[in-house]
Amino acid sequence: MSEIHGAVGSYVANALDPDERREFEKHLAVCPTCSREVAEFSETAAELSSLVQAPPPPMLRSAVLSSIQQVRPLPPLPEDGPEAEPRRAAGMARTEPDGSSAPVDELALRRQRRTARVLSLAVAAAMVVALAMGGWVVNLVQQRQTQAAEAALETQLLSAPDAKVYASKMPDGTPVSFVVSKSMSKAMFVGADMPDPGGDQLYKLWMVPPGAGAQPVGDNTFSGGGSRKVWMQSGIADAAGLAVSVEKDANTPQPTTTPVVVPI
Amino acid sequence: MNMNISAGFGSGDTPRAGHRTTQLPSQTGQPPPSRGRDAEAEHLIDLITRASRGHEDAFAELYDLTSARIYGLIVRVLRSAEHSAEVTQEVYVEIWRQSARYDSSKGSVLAWMTTMAHRRAVDRVRSVTSETARDEKYALRTVDRDVDQVWDGVEQTLDVERVRKGMGSLTAIQREALTLAYFGGYTQSQVAQLLKLPLGTVKTRIRDGLIGLRDALGVEA
Known part of the structure; x- marks a missing residue:
């Protein structure tokens, strides 16, 4: 038994550090014995969960069922694909084919929000849900009331081949994101739990053309106090950046406070 | 959990028969696995398959049958009710999203789900731990x-x-x-x-x- 083979138990128990894991997965791809053992141990480990059963909070059920309404199940993997990822084959569905990480969670977001980051489309759907929820207690009513047409458009945006999510944060730390498809020339602003900016102020969205100042875009003002999704439906194809700022005057032609800008 | 029974489940478009024909091939020298556990495992495959076609009611039942284990496992690893609820929700949304990619020839639904949940919980523990040793x-x-x-x-x-x-x-x-x-x-x-x-x-x-x-x-x- 090679030494690497001995790590199979730790692999299933998720007890490898990232380097060890990568090394083991390389081995796993070419070792049928280990693949088999991973499959068997995964069944064994699943049985361990019977020892620690605990009823989840009742709210969680409705939160889960509400959030899946906005997520489209992925199509099956192509059959007999020789590239079928070994990890998924072993029941370890987690990373996406492009190797990006699984949907970013709130904590990760908080860590990363200093710099706007591009995330792959693969994580977009789950992220929009996570963002719109701002935690696990969803604004259920709001989610249910999402217009069907809007939901369809949202799906369209998220399935655009060039769709990207740019995450950033407001000066007060509130995480915000822009989901952008240049091919559709559309973008959606997503803010989890946007606080009321106070004093009759509003949030206003902007488009930044290349080499020019910010311009208002679309139906572009909204108030705080909850999760917000706002469409930006024109001129996105040519934009160099998108921005959001806090404004007193909804009709101001330029931002009067420092906007949060994400280059796109 | 005999996966052979369910390996051919992929063509499950036909409605289920009133009773199941899960005759096990006789296994020499081994006690037959409990019928209840097999039926349960098969039922979960049925649910995940229907969920992959967009049936939210099937997914709701899947949740009801598995959430105590999934949530319990996540709580056990994370020891924080707040984080656990959040991670559990992420896990179920991911299960819904990936439902068509579950392959019954590779293992049970429960193993597939538990693997995902455990991995996610451990990731969260490590991301939290790296900040607060x-x-x-x-x-x-x-x-x-x-x-x-x-x-x-x-x-x-x-x-x-x-x-x-x-x-x-x-x-x-x-x-x-x-x-x-x-x-x-x-x-x-x-x-x-x-x-x-x-x-x-x-x-x-x-x-x-x-x-x-x-x-x-x-x-x-």
Whole structure:
């Protein structure tokens, strides 16, 4: 038994550090014995969960069922694909084919929000849900009331081949994101739990053309106090950046406070 | 859990017959696996398959049948109700999203789901831990109690009893290494530090623990 083979138990128990894991997965791809053992141990480990059963909070059920309404199940993997990822084959569905990480969670977001980051489309759907929820207690009513047409458009945006999510944060730390498809020339602003900016102020969205100042875009003002999704439906194809700022005057032609800008 | 029964499930467009024809091929020298467990496993495959076609009611039932295990596991690893609810929700949304990619020839639905949940919980533990270094002394002090808590105070169902017996068949060190790694969310290197054992030994104990448990449970992959 090679030494690497001995790590199979730790692999299933998720007890490898990232380097060890990568090394083991390389081995796993070419070792049928280990693949088999991973499959068997995964069944064994699943049985361990019977020892620690605990009823989840009742709210969680409705939160889960509400959030899946906005997520489209992925199509099956192509059959007999020789590239079928070994990890998924072993029941370890987690990373996406492009190797990006699984949907970013709130904590990760908080860590990363200093710099706007591009995330792959693969994580977009789950992220929009996570963002719109701002935690696990969803604004259920709001989610249910999402217009069907809007939901369809949202799906369209998220399935655009060039769709990207740019995450950033407001000066007060509130995480915000822009989901952008240049091919559709559309973008959606997503803010989890946007606080009321106070004093009759509003949030206003902007488009930044290349080499020019910010311009208002679309139906572009909204108030705080909850999760917000706002469409930006024109001129996105040519934009160099998108921005959001806090404004007193909804009709101001330029931002009067420092906007949060994400280059796109 | 005999996966052969369900391997051909892919064509499950036809409505289920009133009773199931899950005749097991006779297995010489082995007691037949319990019918109830097989039927349960098969039912979960049915639910995930329907969920993959967008049936939210099937997914709701899947949630009802599995959430105590999934949430329980996540709580056990994370020890934070707030984080656990959040991670559990993420896991179920991911299960819904990936539902068409579940392949019954590769293992049970429960193993597939548990793997995802455990991985997510451990990722969260490590991302939190990297910011607020975990108190290893606390961990050490509570190792024994942890193991006991896993043993005692759990619901006395047949299933639980089986697994408890399986864990009981391991050596103390195998059990401890496996418990710290799987329920504690520690890396094998951390387990080695906690138990003051060489890494190679810990690695072997974790694997041996799983082998022992697998054999005791008679799990078929």
